[in-house]
Amino acid sequence: xxxxxxEPLKCWGKAKExxxxxxxxxxxxxxxxxxxxxGGTESAIALPAGFDMDFxxxxxxxxxxxxxxxxxxxxxxxxxxxxxxxxxxxxxxAYMRLGIGSLxxxxxxxxxxxxxxxxxxxxxxxxxxxxxxxxxxxxxxxxYNVCDYVPFEWETENESEESKALKRTYLKDQMLEVIDxxxxxxxxxxxxxxxINAVNWECESTNLWARCCMENQAIPAPxxxxxxxxxxIIAVLMRQQKAxxxxxxxxxxxxxxxxxxxxxxxENERYRxxxxxxxxxxxxxxxxxxxxxxxxVIGAHYSFGLSGGWAYDAEQDKYLPAxxxxxxxxxxxxxxxxxxxxxxxxxxxxxVLRSLRxxxxxxxxxxxxIIDNWNIDAVMIHLNRGCEGxxxxxxxxxxxxxxxGIPALTYEGNLADEREFDLPRTIDKIDTFMETVGxxxxxxx
Amino acid sequence: xxADFEKIYENRHDYMKAWKExxxxxxxxxxxxxxxxxxxxxxxxxxxxxxxxxHEPQNVTEPHILGMFCPFCRDVLAQGLLGRYDYCDxxxxxxxxxxxxxxxxxxxxxxxxxxFFVPTPNKxxxxxxxxxxxxxxxxxxxxxxxxxxxxxTDDDLKRGIEIVDTNRRLMREVYETRKAEDPPISGRxxxxxxxxxxxYDKVEVxxxxxxxxxxxxxxxxAKDDPGIRxxxxxxxxxxxxxxxxxxxxxxxxxxxxxxxxxxxxWNTTEPADDLLTSIADRYxxxxxxxxxxxxxxxxxxxxxxxxxxxxxxxxxxxxxxFCDPHELDKVALMDAFEEAGFPTLYLELDVxxxxxxxxxxxxxxxxxxxxxxxx
Numbered sequence: 063x064x065x066x067x068x069e070p071l072k073c074w075g076k077a078k079e080x081x082x083x084x085x086x087x088x089x090x091x092x093x094x095x096x097x098x099x100x101g102g103t104e105s106a107i108a109l110p111a112g113f114d115m116d117f118x119x120x121x122x123x124x125x126x127x128x129x130x131x132x133x134x135x136x137x138x139x140x141x142x143x144x145x146x147x148x149x150x151x152x153x154x155x156a157y158m159r160l161g162i163g164s165l166x167x168x169x170x171x172x173x174x175x176x177x178x179x180x181x182x183x184x185x186x187x188x189x190x191x192x193x194x195x196x197x198x199x200x201x202x203x204x205x206y207n208v209c210d211y212v213p214f215e216w217e218t219e220n221e222s223e224e225s226k227a228l229k230r231t232y233l234k235d236q237m238l239e240v241i242d243x244x245x246x247x248x249x250x251x252x253x254x255x256x257x258i259n260a261v262n263w264e265c266e267s268t269n270l271w272a273r274c275c276m277e278n279q280a281i282p283a284p285x286x287x288x289x290x291x292x293x294x295i296i297a298v299l300m301r302q303q304k305a306x307x308x309x310x311x312x313x314x315x316x317x318x319x320x321x322x323x324x325x326x327x328x329e330n331e332r333y334r335x336x337x338x339x340x341x342x343x344x345x346x347x348x349x350x351x352x353x354x355x356x357x358x359v360i361g362a363h364y365s366f367g368l369s370g371g372w373a374y375d376a377e378q379d380k381y382l383p384a385x386x387x388x389x390x391x392x393x394x395x396x397x398x399x400x401x402x403x404x405x406x407x408x409x410x411x412x413x414v415l416r417s418l419r420x421x422x423x424x425x426x427x428x429x430x431x432i433i434d435n436w437n438i439d440a441v442m443i444h445l446n447r448g449c450e451g452x453x454x455x456x457x458x459x460x461x462x463x464x465x466x467g468i469p470a471l472t473y474e475g476n477l478a479d480e481r482e483f484d485l486p487r488t489i490d491k492i493d494t495f496m497e498t499v500g501x502x503x504x505x506x507x
Numbered sequence: 508x509x510a511d512f513e514k515i516y517e518n519r520h521d522y523m524k525a526w527k528e529x530x531x532x533x534x535x536x537x538x539x540x541x542x543x544x545x546x547x548x549x550x551x552x553x554x555x556x557x558x559x560x561x562h563e564p565q566n567v568t569e570p571h572i573l574g575m576f577c578p579f580c581r582d583v584l585a586q587g588l589l590g591r592y593d594y595c596d597x598x599x600x601x602x603x604x605x606x607x608x609x610x611x612x613x614x615x616x617x618x619x620x621x622x623f624f625v626p627t628p629n630k631x632x633x634x635x636x637x638x639x640x641x642x643x644x645x646x647x648x649x650x651x652x653x654x655x656x657x658x659x660t661d662d663d664l665k666r667g668i669e670i671v672d673t674n675r676r677l678m679r680e681v682y683e684t685r686k687a688e689d690p691p692i693s694g695r696x697x698x699x700x701x702x703x704x705x706x707y708d709k710v711e712v713x714x715x716x717x718x719x720x721x722x723x724x725x726x727x728x729a730k731d732d733p734g735i736r737x738x739x740x741x742x743x744x745x746x747x748x749x750x751x752x753x754x755x756x757x758x759x760x761x762x763x764x765x766x767x768x769x770x771x772x773w774n775t776t777e778p779a780d781d782l783l784t785s786i787a788d789r790y791x792x793x794x795x796x797x798x799x800x801x802x803x804x805x806x807x808x809x810x811x812x813x814x815x816x817x818x819x820x821x822x823x824x825x826x827x828x829f830c831d832p833h834e835l836d837k838v839a840l841m842d843a844f845e846e847a848g849f850p851t852l853y854l855e856l857d858v859x860x861x862x863x864x865x866x867x868x869x870x871x872x873x874x875x876x877x878x879x880x881x882x
Binding site: 189207422 | 624626630646829836
């Protein structure tokens with residue numbers, strides 16, 4: 063009998079269905095020859111929503127390949143080797159290497175040949191992103207464009223309004239130009255109403271996901287990190303759609319109900335941790351292993367922020383769910399207004415994207431905010447060789463936490479390349495860490 | 508004298524300390540990436556110097572930066588943490604890559620430097636980049652004014668532009684001489700010239716280059732037999748031992764594309780009504796770091812043009828290990844060179860270079876380039 067009651071999430075099945083439908087839609091578009099747009103999912107995916115299209119996002123696709131590779135290595139190691147055989151270095155972004163490998167092998171992990179997009183559209187959120195789809199377009203022979211992303215500095219830097227305005231205008235004007243460009247390369251008319259709806263829904267669904275994360279401040283936490291991977295993915299894949307808003311409303315209601323009834327994600331929660339960077343998708347079992355000690359990872363700057371809109375509240379000195387247009391009392395009526403709002407949303411409220419560029423003092427502040435407000439005992443840091451965007455600043459984060467007296471567990475790996483992950487060594491590190499913080503396996507107590 | 512470039516390179520810190528004593532009214536700002544708008548700094552009586560590594564093993568960066576980050580950034584950070592740049596009054600970076608960002612963040616955090624971050628655009632080809640970057644340079648100018656405690660006037664800016672552009676013009680002139688069948692200056696010395704320009708007072712270096720152009724290069728042969736003409740390109744490279752080795756085994760490096768080479772100085776500032784716009788425009792139009800070359804691949808025609816104009820037989824592509832920007836262009840560039848008839852050799856640099864194995868690979872490459880003579 064555990065310390066807390068637990069039960070499965072009622073909307074779990076719906077999350078799986080929504081996720082699979084995205085890929086079914088892409089496969090159908092490929093087979094029927096309708097429009098597919100490809101790029102990073104953390105790009106401005108509401109932009110191409112002015113067309114009827116299916117969006118193929120590179121990062122979740124890479125994670126899917128990694129997961130499929132657990133049972134059949136052709137989808138992970140096989141695609142990596144195909145990329146390396148084509149002379150691409152093996153220390154580059156692991157998601158990118160899976161995407162290139164999939165394209166070169168002409169294999170789609172959800173069945174059939176790799177879908178050729180109508181065009182690629184990327185947002186240059188990290189040093190790899192803008193170049194990633196340049197390479198894909200080289201191979202596919204399809205048009206390519208990119209929006210440059212220069213985020214606002216973190217709050218600790220006290221960036222001036224003048225500087226923020228320059229960045230906002232820079233991104234907004236690029237967005238407007240990209241819309242014209244998309245019309246040019248497709249020969250199709252862009253629907254402003256669809257775009258404005260997509261911006262509203264994206265802001266709303268990412269606000270809702272942030273609110274879901276706020277529910278995890280409760281003890282016991284109603285979600286654990288492993289569950290969150292299957293839940294935040296809806297916003298990653300389709301946050302610009304109304305179906306995502308509806309899903310997160312349902313999830314938020316369910317989480318509130320779980321909190322009210324004291325339903326835990328993990329029945330023996332006694333030591334709350336957060337994770338840093340993406341997990342090793344090929345070995346999520348490490349989270350289950352930690353539960354043997356009563357330790358549960360209940361969130362991450364990454365999983366909170368990747369799909370969530372977070373605003374810094376200077377008065378309370380904390381991060382809160384950012385207000386979408388309607389809640390902020392704003393009506394977006396024109397393409398220009400929507401681009402301006404959208405640009406600001408991404409530059410200010412997308413905390414993960416901001417951390418890819420300014421990972422020092424600002425990220426420490428955000429991590430500390432989570433530690434304080436989510437009642438966190440320790441931080442687990444995945445020194446991630448597969449994503450340098452999230453790995454930047456990690457050693458300084460470890461030092462910062464040590465200075466603050468917050469325990470930190472580091473382990474080395476790669477989010478998508480299992481060849482760079484050592485499970486026995488990671489288990490050893492977890493054992494050592496647990497001993498250090500005085501936790502024994504529950505079964506041995 | 509050409510030899511002065513090496514003296515500056517080898518004794519960079521001594522030169523700078525002596526320079527500071529002679530110029531007490533100036534401040535010194537150390538920067539890492541070559542996109543730093545030096546014109547504005549010269550205008551403010553701030554000497555910009557590029558921070559380099561020392562190419563020696565070190566044990567200070569591991570607690571701060573991951574081992575999979577590029578050797579250049581780790582080496583530069585090591586120099587900062589070891590106090591070798593303590594004479595700098597401030598440090599600064601422009602946004603180029605996260606490895607540079609990390610080295611900068613760690614130095615700011617642990618050395619307490621006054622610091623400046625210039626958020627350069629990445630999509631240099633975007634028409635929106637010019638108004639954005641001009642505005643950002645305006646804010647940078649204001650920050651520098653506040654720091655030095657005085658206004659930077661248009662005349663100051665013109666003076667700054669003139670100093671930096673003169674340096675660019677002179678180095679371009681030196682590079683032009685390398686088109687000759689018998690180049691008067693080696694690849695090694697050319698690299699040292701650019702490094703000296705980056706790490707010391709340009710006014711002083713300009714005098715040296717002017718003297719070299721006038722009195723030393725005419726009629727000079729860098730080598731009795733220049734051997735096979737090669738191009739070298741890739742990420743930051745100030746590895747003297749490696750470049751020396753290549754030129755000792757039967758080759759001459761006659762042209763390059765490095766940020767410690769032609770990429771740093773290739774174009775000058777074009778006049779415009781607004782001086783900051785003019786400066787911004789120059790940085791947007793310079794031969795780009797690969798990370799800033801999107802969505803179109805402007806580097807390929809530029810690099811093929813250099814290879815043809817300087818009449819090279821092959822290309823050595825080197826990069827700092829783990830340098831993502833250059834890795835991301837690797838395949839496209841190799842394919843473009845090979846298609847255009849320029850064989851390539853690809854090597855990865857670390858803080859220290861395994862000269863023996865590299866010598867074998869370079870010799871094998873040169874042998875393949877010379878194989879037509881055998882048959």
